[in-house]
Amino acid sequence: MALSGAPPIVARAEAAAGRTCIVADEGTFSYAELLEASGRVAAALLDGRADLEGARVAFLAPPGWDYVAVQWGVWRAGGVAVPLAVSHPEAELEYVVRDADAEIVVAHPDLAAALRGVAERNGRRFLLAGEALAAEPAPLPGVDEERPALIIYTSGTTGRPKGVVSTHANLRAQVTTLVDAWGWTAEDRTLLVLPLHHVHGIVNVLCCALWSGAVCEILPRFDADETWRAIESGRLTLFMAVPTVYRRLIAAYDEADDERRARMVAGCRRMRLMVSGSAALPVQMLERWREISGHTLLERYGMTEIGMALSNPLEGERRPGSVGLPLPGVETRVVDDEGRPVPPGTPGDLEIRGPSVFHQYWRRPEATAESFRDGWFRTGDVAVVEDGYYRLLGRRSVDIIKTGGFKVSALEIEEVLREHPAIGECAVVGIDDEEWGERVCLAVEATGDLPPLPELQAWARQRLAPYKLPRDLRLVDSLPRNAMGKVVKPEVAKLFAR
Ligand code: MCA
Ligand code: AMP
Helix, strand or coil, X not given: CCCCCCCHHHHXXXXXXXXXXXXXXXXXXXXXXXXXXXXXXXXXHHCCCCCCCCCEEEEECCCCHHHHHHHHHHHHCCCXXXXXXXXXXXXXXXXXXXXXXXXXXXXXXXXXXXXXXXXXXXXXXXXXXXXXXXCCCCCCCCCCCCCEEEEEEECCCCCCCEEEEEEHHHHHHHHHXXXXXXXCCCCCEEEECXXXXXXXXXXXXXXXXXXXXXXXXXXXXXCHHHHHHHHHCCCCCEEEECHHHHHHHHHHHHHCCHHHHHHHHHHHHCCCEEEECCCCCCHHHHHHXXXXXXXXXXXXXXXXXXXXXXXXXXXXXXXXXXXXXXXXXXXXXXXXXXXXXXXXXXXXXXXXXXXXXXXXXXXXXXXXXXXXXXXXXXXXEEEEEECCEEEEEEECCCCEEEECCEEEEHHHHHHHHCCCCCEEEEEEEEEEECCCEEEEEXXXXXXXXXXXXXXXXXHHHCCCCHHHCCCEEEECCCCCECCCCCECHHHXXXXXXX
8 A cells, every 4th residue: 555645644544454443324444444445536536647636526425434435535636625515405515516616526326416417517527426436546646735635615704605725734733633632542432423514523523533543433414312322332432512412412311211311321431521512512501411421521612714722621620611721733812903912801802823724715815814813813703711711702793603513604694585585685693592502593674475484494495504594583674774774683683582
């Protein structure tokens, strides 16, 4: 196996060759099998070329073996991996394929129908994952660490989602800081229940496990009962999820009989670490989980553009309501409006610097430039430092909503909904919600007969991911506006007060 010049995570796999790496619906696979399979995928993508030279490869597969083999195959061929979301309707898939300017589109056979059409319409090469996995091996290029590796689409304060480009070196920095801070080893065995079009699932779980030579069990989608069964087996050592997932696990525990509860508790006690992130973990949830599992959830903070930046410690005090301390290799600062650092105890804007910070927004140089100040990435989150521990106080923009751990843009949803014939002006706001953190709510000035919410959702479902759909609706004569005529979102939010 010639792995010199391979991307760092791939090169490391040689040392773990005989060990199990993936346990998924498709079966159990070793690191050697992953190297073999991803080599075949790379050869299929190259199709006689020496190097993809940064061509984007968009791929759609449920979390599982094909997903991992294709992702590694893209990297080994010198391409940039653009993971597509299983839950997205065709319109969103097409947006990403076009915006990323993907040269090749790869799909799992179960999800091929919509994507094949997208590829054909846009003149992209289309490949089934199975075909790629069956290709004859070929020589593979060397891939320099500074080359782009991954584009993840993330919603921001400007309309449609932007592609966040991270290099192999960025990914290595994001992974190694977590491997060190959370003590990952080859003896670890984790269960991945998160979607694989975002950093939490891709970097924190999948890449950290594979970097460490550990075992990553994968569920194609989160299911509380199946997750508990894996925990009950006692074979897992660590687990990571968003607060909404922990809430579902708590609900399933509450419904279980005493005998099963005892098994659930025993399984948790055999684990060494349980982590929460992507959205604020309510202190009550942290406490309830501690009662059930004996674990104080380790809460951490991150962002697609930077990987993880702050984390409560593996050893030492995990402070409820706090996202902890800067991770090794990550520089953090809290600043005022002019970019001057503020003293501890004073709230300000959180900014991040270091090798884990992304390379650029794909083909958006202005947005990239605006997101930095003097070399520091401006997160848009407001934080305060207390005894060295960081506490998040909110976001700069009311138009960013976190729901079920997904970041969504109110502006993007409004833009799509305005295309509905009965919607004139509209405003989307995030309202606090016990289950979802925030839920997406919509106020409308109608221009015709506004259909009831389920009908409106069905219409929007063709255009937007399920987690972007409005969950509550108010029809208003006119939206609250200021003297300039601008809609005042905090006033809109009051319309949904319960
Ligand atoms: C789904 N539903 C919702 C929402 N999502 N309702 C309100 N708000 C939502 N956000 C509805 C569906 O329409 C459906 O209703 C019902 O809930 C079940 O839907 P389903 O798709 O089955 O939901 P689920 O699969 O149970 O989803 C829950 C989930 C998911 C597993 C918690 O939200 C999830 O995977 N979240 C993780 C997101 C994540 O990985 N974020 C990381 C981003 P009906 O049947 O009526 O249609 S990376 C990041 O944030 C940074 C880097 C970081 O720090 O990690
Ligand atoms: P994303 O764009 O999906 O990467 O989401 C990043 C955002 O998620 C951050 O800017 C924060 O607003 C939020 N976030 C991540 N982790 C936490 C956390 N532990 N507590 C509160 N918010 C968080």
